[in-house]
Amino acid sequence: MTAPRTATGGARHAVAGAVAAAVALGATELVAGALPAAPSLVQSVASVVIDLAPIGVVRAAIDTLGTRDKPVLVAGVVLLSLLFGAGLALAARRRRWVAVLGLVAFGVLGAWAGARPPGTAAWRPALAALAGVLAGVATLAALAWRSAGPAAEVTTLPGAPASTPGPAWKAAGGGAPSSDASGVPSALEVASRRSFLVGAGSLLAAGAAAAAGGRLLQSREQVSARRGVALPRLGETAGPAPGATDLDVPGLSPFITPTRDFYRVDTAIFPPGVDPRGWRLEIGGMVERPFQLSYEQLLAMPMEEHDVTLVCVSNEVGDRLSGNARWRGVRLDELLRRARPRAGASQLVGVSVDGFTTGFPTAMALDGRNALVAVAMNGEPLPDDHGFPARLVVPGVYGYASACKWLQEIRLDRLGFDPYWMERGWAAGGQMKTMARIDTPVVGRRLHAGKVPVAGVAWSHHVGISKVEAQIDSGPWMPARLGSGDPDTWRQWVVEWGAPAGAHTIRARATDGHGELQTAAAAESFPSGATGWHTIRVLVT
Ligand SMILES: Nc1nc2c(c(=O)[nH]1)N[C@H]1C(S)=C(S)[C@@H](COP(=O)(O)O)O[C@H]1N2
Ligand SMILES: [Mo]
Numbered sequence: 001m002t003a004p005r006t007a008t009g010g011a012r013h014a015v016a017g018a019v020a021a022a023v024a025l026g027a028t029e030l031v032a033g034a035l036p037a038a039p040s041l042v043q044s045v046a047s048v049v050i051d052l053a054p055i056g057v058v059r060a061a062i063d064t065l066g067t068r069d070k071p072v073l074v075a076g077v078v079l080l081s082l083l084f085g086a087g088l089a090l091a092a093r094r095r096r097w098v099a100v101l102g103l104v105a106f107g108v109l110g111a112w113a114g115a116r117p118p119g120t121a122a123w124r125p126a127l128a129a130l131a132g133v134l135a136g137v138a139t140l141a142a143l144a145w146r147s148a149g150p151a152a153e154v155t156t157l158p159g160a161p162a163s164t165p166g167p168a169w170k171a172a173g174g175g176a177p178s179s180d181a182s183g184v185p186s187a188l189e190v191a192s193r194r195s196f197l198v199g200a201g202s203l204l205a206a207g208a209a210a211a212a213g214g215r216l217l218q219s220r221e222q223v224s225a226r227r228g229v230a231l232p233r234l235g236e237t238a239g240p241a242p243g244a245t246d247l248d249v250p251g252l253s254p255f256i257t258p259t260r261d262f263y264r265v266d267t268a269i270f271p272p273g274v275d276p277r278g279w280r281l282e283i284g285g286m287v288e289r290p291f292q293l294s295y296e297q298l299l300a301m302p303m304e305e306h307d308v309t310l311v312c313v314s315n316e317v318g319d320r321l322s323g324n325a326r327w328r329g330v331r332l333d334e335l336l337r338r339a340r341p342r343a344g345a346s347q348l349v350g351v352s353v354d355g356f357t358t359g360f361p362t363a364m365a366l367d368g369r370n371a372l373v374a375v376a377m378n379g380e381p382l383p384d385d386h387g388f389p390a391r392l393v394v395p396g397v398y399g400y401a402s403a404c405k406w407l408q409e410i411r412l413d414r415l416g417f418d419p420y421w422m423e424r425g426w427a428a429g430g431q432m433k434t435m436a437r438i439d440t441p442v443v444g445r446r447l448h449a450g451k452v453p454v455a456g457v458a459w460s461h462h463v464g465i466s467k468v469e470a471q472i473d474s475g476p477w478m479p480a481r482l483g484s485g486d487p488d489t490w491r492q493w494v495v496e497w498g499a500p501a502g503a504h505t506i507r508a509r510a511t512d513g514h515g516e517l518q519t520a521a522a523a524e525s526f527p528s529g530a531t532g533w534h535t536i537r538v539l540v541t
Pocket of ligand 2: 265311312313314398399400
C-alpha cells in the first residue's frame, strides 16, 4: 500500500470507529428508553464521573458552568466515547478482535454504571449495553471491515462515475481507474469515498435518531407516571395572586419565578423519574412512631401554600441561583409531631431516592416557619427537575442543607451526621445570608443618559427585607421603592436614577426585617454562602 492510501484508510477507520461509538450509544439510549425504569447509560456514566471527580473539580465546574454543568458533562461523555471509538478502530485495523473487546469493555462500563444506584435491576442496563455493543460491532463491520478494497465498495454505488462529475473526477483524467503518481485520487477512490461517507453519515443519523427516540420514550414514561395526579384543592389560597405584586420594570425578575425559568441545581444528570405508584415517604430515624405515606396518602393530608424563595449556597454575589415560587404541600412540623422526635434528634435529614442527603437543625423545622413537604410548584405537580413527587422547602435555609428533591425519607438524626455537601466541606446549619441583587441595568448593555431604573430583588433568612438602598459612584445611598413580599420571599426593589453620561459604579445593599444591614464584607460562596454588596460598572452614553 502506498502512503497516501494508508492515510485515507486510517482516517476511514477513525471515522468508522467514531460512528460505531455513536451508533452504540444511540442503541443503548433506545433500549433503555423502551425498557421500563431502565437508566440511560450515558447519564449513568456521567453520574460516575460526578461521584468520582475530586470535589474541587465539581465545584469549579458548577462555578464556571452554573446550571449548564450537566449538558456539558453529558456532551463530554459522548465526545470521549466517539474519540474512544475512533482510537479503537485504528488500533483494530489488523486485529478486529481488539475492537470487539474494546466495545465489550465499553458496554461493561456502561452496564456497571447503570446498575450502580441501589435498587436498580441489573439486567436492564445490561440489556441496553448489549444492544450497544452489538450495534457498535455491526457498524464497524459495515463501515470498515466489509470491503476488501475500493473496487468492492464502488459496486455498492449505482451509477457512480456518471453521478460524480466533481473536480476530482475531472482531474483524474476522464476515468483513469487507478491513482496516478501525483496522488490525485482515481475515479474508483472518489466513488468509494462517497459511498463510505454516505454510509457513515446515514449510520450516524440513525444513531442520533435512536438516541432521540430513546430520550423521548424515557420522558414519555415519566410523563405517564405522573398522569392522573390530581392535586387536592385548597380551601383558601395563601398570598397574593401570582404577578399581582410585580413592580413593572423591564429586566427585573418577576416576583414569582415561572417554573421553566427556575434555576436547577443538583447532582443528578437527569432527574430520576420517580413512579409515584411505588413511591413511599418514610418519616423515621430517631422518632417514637415512624410511619410511611404513599403518594395518595400524602395528597390526602391538609395542604398549605406559601411563597418561598429558594437560594443555592453556591450563589455568588450577583448570581442568579435563586428563585421564588408558590409551593404547596404538607407542613413539615405536622409530620414531625405525628412521628414524635426523640430527645437528641437534633438534625432533620432529607434522603432522596438517588441517595443525596440534606440536613439542618430540627429546631428550625419546629419554630413555626412554613416548612413544607411540597408536592406542587406554581400550581402544578412538581416537575421532575424540581423534585417530583415530593421535596422539602424550608424558608431561610440554603438548598444544599434543606431542599431535598425526590424525597424518600425524612430521617431524624444527631448533628454528627454529615449530609452530602457537609461531607464535602460546606458549612453545617445552612442559614441563608441577606443579599440584594441588581437585575437591571445589565453590565455591558448600552445605556442612554436620562431616566434609568436601577432594580433588582433582595432576600433575607426568614426575617424578610425592610429596606434596600442603591448608591451611584460615591453619592448618597438612595432608598428603593419595595415590592410586596413576606419574610420568606425576596422583594423587588427599584430606584429611579437620572443617569448622566460617563462610566458609573452602582451598588446595592439590603437591610433585613430586624433592621440589620447586610454586611459589606465580601466572601465567596464556599463554605457558608457569599456575602458583600452587589456592585456593577456601567457606561452611559
Ligand atoms: N436529590 C437532590 N436534592 C437536592 C439537590 C441534589 O443535588 N439532589 N440539590 C440541592 C441544592 S444544592 C439546591 S440549591 C436545591 C435546588 O433546587 P431546584 O433545583 O429546584 O432549584 O435543591 C437541593 N436539593
Ligand atoms: Mo445549592
